[in-house]
Amino acid sequence: MTSPSTVLPPAAVLRYAAFATDPAGGNPAGVVLDATGLSAGQMLAVAAEVGYSETAFLTPVAADTAPAEGVYTVRYYSPLMEVPFCGHATVAAAVAVAEQHGPGQYVFSTAVGEVPIEVGRDEDGALRATLTSVPPHTEEATAADVAQALALLGWAAEDLDPALPPRFAYAGSRHLVLAAATRARLADLAYDFDGLAAFMTERNLITLQLVWREDAHTFHVRDPFPVGGVVEDPATGAAAAALGAYLRELGAVAPPAVLTLHQGVDLGRPGVLLVELREGDPRVRVSGAAVAIP
Known part of the structure; x- marks a missing residue:
């Protein structure tokens, strides 16, 4: 090369x-x-x-x-x-x-x-960019898919939030959304890197969108990314857009709404993503600042 x-x-x-x-x-x-x-x-x-x-x-x-x-x-x-x-x-x-x-x-x-x-x-004075996603959609996740993903993560079925069922979600790239029942479950992330990479490749997934809902419009998220050669993505805009679509289609959030996603805290690289859902527009808007790394 x-x-x-x-x-x-x-x-x-x-x-x-x-x-x-x-x-x-x-x-x-x-x-x-x-x-x-x-x-x-x-x-x-x-x-x-x-x-x-x-x-x-x-x-x-x-x-x-x-x-x-x-x-x-x-x-x-x-x-x-x-x-x-x-x-x-x-x-x-x-x-x-x-x-x-x-x-x-x-x-x-x-x-x-x-x-x-x-x-x-x-x-x-900080520059902030807002992207508008391509039209999103979600799909049901089979019981077998969910069971395999949980096994690879080392999670139990009881670790999931029953109010936010697993779904595949797409807003430019495909993700599996899994909602943890507690912040402690989300914080404890140790998974089978090669096994999860193979699972994701078979299903054309870019990340797993692991979430914990703090309140109606505030979420904490983590994104394993073994298919890209990275253990965890510190802040994931495509998955944030997919999550917004998932929450709207599930009826868990009604537009108009702005969601705040906290990501990277567990990695020591805190970031904030804002997700906007508008009435009459299926697309999702994701906003965030960016700064040059010296």
Whole structure:
């Protein structure tokens, strides 16, 4: 495989922490603002060297002979594979673009469809990106699927919250949502890495979205990501969008609503994701800040 150092100069790979304003929090993502001419193998090599759960590779989209303003083709790579969509790398990349071109409206053309993004500034001046998911959906999880997932996690059926039944959920990538009955159960995460990776690969899952509901609109979440070569994702925007769709379709949350998701606390990288559900629009909006990692 081509060495990443011969593909791009080091300065071409930016590093951001998404869903946080502190570089030591949130989920680190690599960002390449101009991936023109890079092959799939070269992008994978760069992502593997960066070592974060995902790196986003942007290419400006041409309109006739000039770039279309604010429109980019984006591909996402973990250290092991290409993923169809990644929320935290989208937020990181959108903030990186806005630092160069200013806050505003952008469109990322991804493998799962066009993802509109709005970047603005918080009251404290921090840049915040809001992505709008592709149309989501959920599916029933069979008893056999749930039993196997629990066995691989080392959970018992009694560890689940009966008010939030297991479901597969999709909002750009596919996840299995499992709700823990207690915060202590969520905090104690030790699982069969290879076994869970095989289970997820067979079902086209990107992460498991493990959640604990603190109150009507506040959740704590964790996301094992062995298929990407990462034990746990510190903040997962695609899974947050899928969770929003799951809660709405289940009737557990009625729009309009804004949900607050706390993730990364158990890893020492706290992050906050805001999930907005609007009336009359099936899509889910996920917002978060991002900051450059020195």
